Structures are given as C-alpha cells and as structure tokens.
Amino acid sequence: MTREFFYMMNQIFCIIFLYMSGYFFLRILEDVTIKWQNKRYNTNLKKHAKHSHSRARWRFVLSFPIGLSLWALIGFFLLVLSIPYTYGTIVLTYGIIYMSLLYMYIDTRKDFIMPRDVKMNLAMQLVIVFTVALVCCSGLLPISISNDSYYYYSVFPQTIVKEGFYQRCYDVFLTDVGQASAVIGTLPWFFGFENTYGIQLFLGFDLAAVYGVTIYENVYKYMPGKADVKFKKRSVALLLSLISVLVFISSTCFYVMTRWSLANIYFMTYFFIIFALTIRLSHGEDVLTRRDRALITIFMAMLSILRMEGGMFAGLLILCACALDIPKKVLLKNYTLPLFATQIPYYIVVFGILRVNPLYSFLRTSNIIVMLVFLLIISVYIAYIRDKFFKDRGLLYAVLLLLGLLAGNVLICFISTERYIGNLRFFRNNLIHSNGWGYFVILFVVLIVCLPWGKNLFKGMLFPLTFDIGYVFFTVALCWARDGTLREGIGDSGNRVLMQIVPFVMYTFTFMLVRKRSESAE
Amino acid sequence: MPEKGIKRVYEICRLSVLTLVCLVFSIASLIYNNNALSKIFPVRLFTDQHIYQDEDYVNKERPDAYLRELIRYKSVYVPYDVKLYEYYNPIRDENERGSGFVRRYYTENNYTRYFKEYSKVCMTDASLPMNEAVGEVMEAHRGDFNDLGIANDMLRYTFLLNKEHSKETKYFWYSWYYYSFAQEESYFPHVYVKMDEVADADELVAIWDEGENLYVTTRSDYENSLKGVFGEIK
Numbered sequence: 001m002t003r004e005f006f007y008m009m010n011q012i013f014c015i016i017f018l019y020m021s022g023y024f025f026l027r028i029l030e031d032v033t034i035k036w037q038n039k040r041y042n043t044n045l046k047k048h049a050k051h052s053h054s055r056a057r058w059r060f061v062l063s064f065p066i067g068l069s070l071w072a073l074i075g076f077f078l079l080v081l082s083i084p085y086t087y088g089t090i091v092l093t094y095g096i097i098y099m100s101l102l103y104m105y106i107d108t109r110k111d112f113i114m115p116r117d118v119k120m121n122l123a124m125q126l127v128i129v130f131t132v133a134l135v136c137c138s139g140l141l142p143i144s145i146s147n148d149s150y151y152y153y154s155v156f157p158q159t160i161v162k163e164g165f166y167q168r169c170y171d172v173f174l175t176d177v178g179q180a181s182a183v184i185g186t187l188p189w190f191f192g193f194e195n196t197y198g199i200q201l202f203l204g205f206d207l208a209a210v211y212g213v214t215i216y217e218n219v220y221k222y223m224p225g226k227a228d229v230k231f232k233k234r235s236v237a238l239l240l241s242l243i244s245v246l247v248f249i250s251s252t253c254f255y256v257m258t259r260w261s262l263a264n265i266y267f268m269t270y271f272f273i274i275f276a277l278t279i280r281l282s283h284g285e286d287v288l289t290r291r292d293r294a295l296i297t298i299f300m301a302m303l304s305i306l307r308m309e310g311g312m313f314a315g316l317l318i319l320c321a322c323a324l325d326i327p328k329k330v331l332l333k334n335y336t337l338p339l340f341a342t343q344i345p346y347y348i349v350v351f352g353i354l355r356v357n358p359l360y361s362f363l364r365t366s367n368i369i370v371m372l373v374f375l376l377i378i379s380v381y382i383a384y385i386r387d388k389f390f391k392d393r394g395l396l397y398a399v400l401l402l403l404g405l406l407a408g409n410v411l412i413c414f415i416s417t418e419r420y421i422g423n424l425r426f427f428r429n430n431l432i433h434s435n436g437w438g439y440f441v442i443l444f445v446v447l448i449v450c451l452p453w454g455k456n457l458f459k460g461m462l463f464p465l466t467f468d469i470g471y472v473f474f475t476v477a478l479c480w481a482r483d484g485t486l487r488e489g490i491g492d493s494g495n496r497v498l499m500q501i502v503p504f505v506m507y508t509f510t511f512m513l514v515r516k517r518s519e520s521a522e
Numbered sequence: 523m524p525e526k527g528i529k530r531v532y533e534i535c536r537l538s539v540l541t542l543v544c545l546v547f548s549i550a551s552l553i554y555n556n557n558a559l560s561k562i563f564p565v566r567l568f569t570d571q572h573i574y575q576d577e578d579y580v581n582k583e584r585p586d587a588y589l590r591e592l593i594r595y596k597s598v599y600v601p602y603d604v605k606l607y608e609y610y611n612p613i614r615d616e617n618e619r620g621s622g623f624v625r626r627y628y629t630e631n632n633y634t635r636y637f638k639e640y641s642k643v644c645m646t647d648a649s650l651p652m653n654e655a656v657g658e659v660m661e662a663h664r665g666d667f668n669d670l671g672i673a674n675d676m677l678r679y680t681f682l683l684n685k686e687h688s689k690e691t692k693y694f695w696y697s698w699y700y701y702s703f704a705q706e707e708s709y710f711p712h713v714y715v716k717m718d719e720v721a722d723a724d725e726l727v728a729i730w731d732e733g734e735n736l737y738v739t740t741r742s743d744y745e746n747s748l749k750g751v752f753g754e755i756k
Contacts, residue, residue: 151678452536
C-alpha cells in the first residue's frame with residue numbers, strides 16, 4: 001500500500017513539475033515577446049488589456065503541453081547528440097534554459113512598465129491541476145494497454161534510462177517508435193513511479209480544455225453584437241463551446257484515444273494545438289502573435305518526433321496553412337525549419353552512425369528520402385512560388401492542393417490497385433462496424449444534413465475544411481506507403497490514425513454552424 | 523410574419539434541434555463507451571499503480587510483466603552464462619540475406635540475458651539441465667506448474683539486452699515470425715512457474731528446453747522433486 005501511494009504521489013508531482021515548468025516558460029515568453037512589440041504596445045494599451053483574459057486562458061491550457069514538450073525535446077536532443085541521458089544532464093539543460101529565460105525576463109523589466117494583466121491566481125491553478133492529476137493518477141479511470149504500450153513505451157524507455165544512450169541493438173525501436181513518446185515514457189523511471197497512465201489521462205483533459213478554449217474564442221470572435229450585448233455574446237459563446245466540448249469528450253474516439261496507452265493521444269493533442277494556433281495566427285497580428293509563433297516552433301518539433309509519420313503529417317498541415325495569409329517567413333522559420341532540425345540529425349544518428357538495419361520496420365531509407373524530399377518541396381514552394389502565384393488566391397490554392405492529393409491517391413490506386421482498394425475496404429469496414437468510432441459516423445451524417453447550406457456556409461472555413469479533407473486523403477495514401485495491409489479492428493494502425501481527425505472535424509462543424517448563425521442574424 | 527422574423531424562428535428551431543441531437547449523441551456515446559465498447563476495447567483499472575496487472579495473469583498475456591515483478595528481489599540460478607556468438611561457429615556470407623543467423627544463439631541465451639537484467643542476482647549452476655534434457659523430462663511435469671502464457675513477445679524484445687553482436691540483433695523478430703506463423707499453439711513457447719512455491723522464496727531455479735519453454739521454481743523444490751528425475755535420466 002505504501003509503495004502504491006508513493007508511486008501515485010510521484011506521478012502527481014511529475015505532472016505538477018511539467019505544468020509549472022511550462023507555466024514559467026510561457027509567462028516569461030509572453031513578457032519577452034510583448035517587449036519586442038514595445039512600440040506597438042505603447043500605442044495599443046487598450047488592445048493589450050483586451051487580450052489579457054485570452055493570455056490567461058491559453059497559459060492555463062498550454063502550460064502542461066509546453067512542459068511535456070520541453071522534457072521530450074531535451075531528452076531527444078541529449079540522446080541524438082550522444083550526451084548521457086542522466087539526472088545531471090537533464091537538470092543542467094533545464095538550468096541553462098531557465099537561466100536564459102530569467103535573464104531575458106529581468107531584461108524586459110528595465111525601463112519598461114508591464115501593463116496590468118489579468119492573472120489567474122497561480123495557487124488556484126495549482127489546486128485545479130492537483131485535483132485533476134489526483135483523479136488521473138488514482139487509477140479510478142480505466143485504461144487499456146497492448147503489447148506496444150508495454151514494450152515500446154515502457155520497456156524501451158526503461159532501457160534508455162538504464163543505458164543513457166542510443167545503441168545499435170535498440171534496432172526496430174529506433175525505426176518504429178516515436179522518440180518523443182519514448183522519452184515521455186522515461187518520466188516514470190526518473191520520478192519514481194511505474195507507468196505514464198496518469199500523464200496520458202491528464203493530457204486528455206488538457207486536450208479537452210484546449211479544444212474548449214479554441215471553440216469559445218473563435219465563436220465569440222465571429223458572433224455579431226455590440227458592446228452593450230457583450231455579456232450575452234459571452235454567455236452564448238460559452239454555451240455553444242460547452243456543448244461542442246461535451247460532444248467531443250463523450251465521443252468514442254476521444255475515449256479510446258485517451259484511454260489507450262499509445263502515442264496517438266499525444267499526437268492528436270499537439271496536432272490540434274498547432275491547428276488552433278495556426279488559426280489564431282491567420283487572424284492577424286496581435287500582442288500574442290510572437291508568442292504563438294515561438295510555441296508553434298516548439299510544437300512542430302515535438303509533433304515530428306511523436307510518431308514516425310509525424311514529419312509527413314506536419315508537412316500536410318504546413319501545406320494547408322499555405323492557404324492562409326501567413327507570411328512566408330513564419331511558414332519557413334516557425335513551421336518548416338523545426339522539422340528539419342529534428343528529422344535530419346535523427347536520421348544521421350540512426351542510419352549513418354549506428355547503422356541500424358531491422359529486417360522489418362516502418363522507417364526505411366526510402367521512406368526517409370521521400371519525407372525529406374516532401375519537406376524540401378514544401379520549403380521551395382513557400383519560398384519561391386506561393387507569393388508569386390497564389391497570393392490572395394487561397395481558395396484556388398486549396399482546391400488545387402486537394403485535387404493534387406486526390407490525384408496522388410488515384411495514382412497509387414493504379415500502381416497497386418489490390419492493396420489500395422483493400423485498405424479502403426478496411427477503412428470503410430472500421431467506420432461502418434464502429435471499431436472505435438461509436439456513433440460518430442451517424443452524428444457526422446446527421447450534422448451534414450442539418451448544415452444550413454447556402455453560399456456563406458464555407459466562408460472563413462478554408463483552412464479547417466482543406467485540412468479535414470486533406471487529412472483523409474493523406475492518411476489513406478500514407479497507410480499504403482508503409483507497406484503491409486491494414487486490417488479490420490479497433491487496433492488497426494490506419495484506423496487509429498484516422499480517429500485522430502475527430503477534434504478537427506468537430507471544430508469545423510461547430511464553427512460552420514455558428515458562422516451561419518452570425519450571417520443570418522446580420 | 524416579416525421575413526426576418528421567420529428566419530430568426532427557423533434559426534432558433536434549427537439550433538435547438540441540433541442541441542438536442544448533440545445531447546442525445548453524448549448520452550448514447552457515454553452508455554456505449556461504458557458498456558458495449560468493452561467487448562472490442564477491454565479496459566482495466568490500475569489502482570495498484572503497477573505495470574503488471576492481475577488481468578494479465580488471468581488472461582495469460584504479457585507473462586514477463588508478472589515475471590519481472592516476481593524475480594525483482596530474488597536470486598535466480600540458470601544452467602550457464604551467456605555464450606558468445608563465436609561459440610556457435612557461425613558461417614557468414616555478406617551477400618546472403620540472413621547469413622550468420624544462428625537460432626541456437628538466441629534460444630540458448632535469451633533467458634539468461636533476461637534474468638541477468640531483471641533479477642536481483644543471477645548465478646550459474648552447471649548441474650542444472652539444459653535444452654533437450656529439459657524438454658524430455660518437463661513435458662511430463664508441466665501440469666505441476668502454472669502457465670503464465672505465451673513467451674513470444676517477451677523473447678521478441680530480449681534483443682534490447684543483447685549488445686554483443688548488433689548485426690545479429692536485427693533478427694529479433696525470429697521468435698514472433700517463427701512462432702506466429704505456426705499453425706498450432708503448441709509451437710509457441712510458454713512460461714511455466716510454480717506460483718505457490720515461488721511467492722515467498724528467495725532463490726529460484728530457471729531452466730528451459732530447446733523450444734524455449736521456461737520453467738521457474740524454487741531452489742528447494744527443484745532439489746527435492748526434479749533433480750532426482752533429471753539425475754535418473756542422465
């Protein structure tokens with residue numbers, strides 16, 4: 001009983017540590033980025049004050065993902081650079097990062113008066129975090145494990161901690177396991193507990209919170225109404241976002257993703273966070289823009305190493321983001337560069353230095369070349385073609401992108417008809433027979449029918465719609481590319497990857513409904 | 523009614539119906555998640571905070587999750603230390619895929635590596651039987667042991683513990699490949715443990731046959747009931 005209690009408390013402490021490290025990182029980042037916009041800030045005091053509630057909300061929901069990212073990225077780069085992965089080096093790295101941030105923070109205080117800010121009381125935040133962590137770590141919420149949960153995300157991380165380096169004998173663990181997910185799996189062995197179930201469940205709650213904040217802010221932003229009906233606007237936005245959150249968290253896909261001890265929940269969470277921040281960026285400059293760009297850089301690096309196909313899906317998101325009015329410099333520096341920064345060193349270590357060559361693996365030299373060429377093409381497109389041919393032509397670009405993805409699928413079908421059609425059949429069967437989908441497919445059909453079809457329905461929905469449709473095409477194509485066939489069953493890899501689309505589809509539907517309401521009210 | 527009024531009423535009705543649909547979906551999903559879903563997506567509670575769970579033992583899944591917990595604070599005796607790759611006089615041909623693979627290098631050493639890694643102390647006892655000798659005798663005594671389950675995956679991942687010849691560790695999946703494609707479950711290696719005996723013992727004996735069926739019992743039980751049987755056959 002005593003050992004179990006200590007395990008539980010250690011995991012709770014770990015969650016609080018990750019939350020606090022993310023909180024302080026965010027807090028300092030915000031102040032530093034506001035100072036960089038000093039000139040704009042001085043003329044827009046009111047604008048800054050207006051955003052202070054938003055800052056507090058996003059800080060609350062992003063602190064834990066940031067903290068988890070910092071841990072994962074620090075561990076990843078220590079291992080890739082062959083620096084011993086030990087308590088000492090981790091503490092030292094954290095020390096360097098936070099001392100640098102502290103220096104920048106102190107520097108911002110010089111001859112610069114920070115505006116009054118709405119701060120959600122830190123003590124209250126910690127109470128909420130502790131309470132949720134207690135629920136998640138107590139073992140009262142059921143979880144599901146499979147062999148991958150055990151070997152990929154527990155045995156392998158334990159070996160990493162014991163050895164402290166990447167080794168050639170890790171073999172297929174280096175080519176099939178998302179390394180950020182494995183590094184997250186080392187948390188128990190450093191903090192003194194046995195599994196990451198509580199951390200994963202906590203992240204699921206955090207995803208629900210991020211989703212709720214995203215829906216609320218976008219619904220509120222686009223609802224019509226003058227200043228004197230602000231309270232009504234806020235109440236309606238809150239109600240709509242709560243309903244949307246309820247539908248999302250009650251869905252079987254969310255239940256499966258959060259309960260199954262695999263990398264899918266991590267991937268879905270970070271993917272959605274980047275999606276939400278991209279939408280924020282597309283709304284134009286505000287005092288949080290530079291902070292959002294910095295966060296996107298970190299989250300893109302994290303996303304690319306959470307699963308082996310992470311880099312490819314990150315590339316898809318960048319392609320979809322090209323339809324928005326986001327400057328080319330941001331797309332290259334904050335979206336694309338982090339992918340190269342994680343992928344290239346890792347491939348050099350695994351295939352160049354360690355010379356790993358498993359008999360069967362997801363990641364092979366051919367796949368790596370395809371991924372790097374894909375990212376390179378995206379970079380070249382953004383740098384030289386996008387502004388020249390598609391400036392202010394987002395719709396045309398989005399249509400061409402989707403047609404291109406469709407054409408790619410048709411081509412694959414010609415090349416390998418039997419396997420491609422077979423995979424489609426398995427996708428279809430998994431949807432129809434509700435393998436992990438619950439009633440979501442029925443809801444999807446009902447919502448499609450209930451949409452207020454009209455000329456304004458898709459207004460402002462270019463990015464979410466392009467992403468939703470593109471994601472489906474991309475998933476089908478990628479599942480073909482990984483060799484092997486899919487299967488019918490909840491555990492099928494392709495099925496689980498497709499299930500990750502749920503928060504994006506939910507967002508799209510919610511916003512289309514609200515959007516139309518604002519149009520008709522006008 | 524003016525047109526604007528009709529539109530407004532229509533919108534309110536539409537959103538009310540949608541809200542109702544969403545609520546019905548949520549309730550139906552919650553019921554489904556907590557009842558029917560468990561047939562295809564079994565879940566468990568982990569109130570004891572361990573990786574190993576009682577359900578694994580009942581379902582005979584992931585036997586090494588239990589085995590690691592069992593041997594963590596115990597001494598284990600095995601027949602021999604890890605034999606190096608060169609001991610097996612491998613024949614290498616760089617041009618031939620799979621060349622250099624020696625199945626015995628794995629079947630004879632996986633468990634030794636495992637116990638050296640996860641037990642408190644792993645010692646060798648040359649008097650213990652090995653391989654074919656174990657198979658001959660233990661099949662008749664298998665009923666005295668508790669079957670923890672199939673050892674495929676456990677053996678699949680013992681390559682993590684093998685740093686001797688990285689080139690050969692790429693054949694990690696041989697157990698999974700070899701046994702998963704077998705048609706009869708009798709081909710799969712099992713982990714057999716005398717549960718009643720080992721719980722309170724400090725010293726254990728681990729022996730295995732050529733098919734990698736593992737047998738774990740206490741030192742005293744081995745001395746009293748099995749050693750004599752092996753001695754007679756010798």
